[in-house]
Amino acid sequence: MDPIIIGLIVVLAMNLIIFPIAYKFQTDKLTDITYSLSFATLAAYGFIGALGITSVAKCIVASLIILWALRLGTFLLNRVTKMGKDDRFDEIRTNPLRFLRFFLIQAFAAWIISSPFLYRLLDKPGESAGIADITSIEWVGYAIAIIGLVLETVADQQKMSWKEKGDNGKKLYTEGLYSVVRYPNYTGEILFWIGMFVASTPVIFGIRWLTIGSPIFIILLLLFVSGIPPIEKSRKKKYKGDALYDKYVKSTSKLIPGIY
DSSP states (O other), rough: HHHHHHHHHHHHHHHHHHHHHHHHHHHHHHHHHHHHHHHHHHHHHHHHTTSSSSHHHHHHHHHHHHHHHHHHHHHHHHHHHHHSOOOOGGGTTTTTHHHHHHHHHHHHHHHHHHHHHHHHHSSSSSSEEEEEEGHHHHHHHHHHHHHHHHHHHHHHHEEEEEEESTTTGSSSOOOOGTTBOHHHHHHHHHHHHHHHHHHHHHGGGGGGGGGHHHHHHHHHHHIISSSHHHHHHHHHTTTTTTTHHHHHHHHSSSSSSSTO
């Protein structure tokens, strides 16, 4: 069986194991961290699957993915612990079929986004696979991914630290990186996955080029589905008639300063 398909089975199995636990206890703590855990599971599968034929490049790729997953998982768990629950799941948490569908979709999404780095981890290197064998394009990919990771980490931390002060939780944060663009965390997220795709291109050929759908998928997801749209909708309702909010929206780009 194709090892990439095995990766899909692995991540589906992991989500199916966690689903009944999350449903039984009606907890959003498991729901929120399962997404990041899906990527960590796939990274571990890819790295262990290549055991004995590993390389410096594979160590870097696996480390970046696991670091990203740990960062996101810790942030989400900390956030939902302080909030008590995640309001996004209020309508599906008590419905077993809809709740299960969420976990299945989440597993497929993680697999699609992970496909480039899975090929990179499962690829068999030549006899020499040291640091000198890492290509220039891989270094460029690592740099983009690291910039993205730092950007989203700083953005999330700035916003969380500000909200924890006084009654700021009900206000709109427009300082720090959020004074540059309205969604710097999403800018960082997109850069991270573009970087991971670029770093994987040395083993991308033929039908594997379909994995370019990984960064495209995350961009479309954040721009048009579960990222910006629901937040924009909520903010328009919450800050309707607020002159400061209207000014912020008009003067601050969403993701790229002065462009978008």
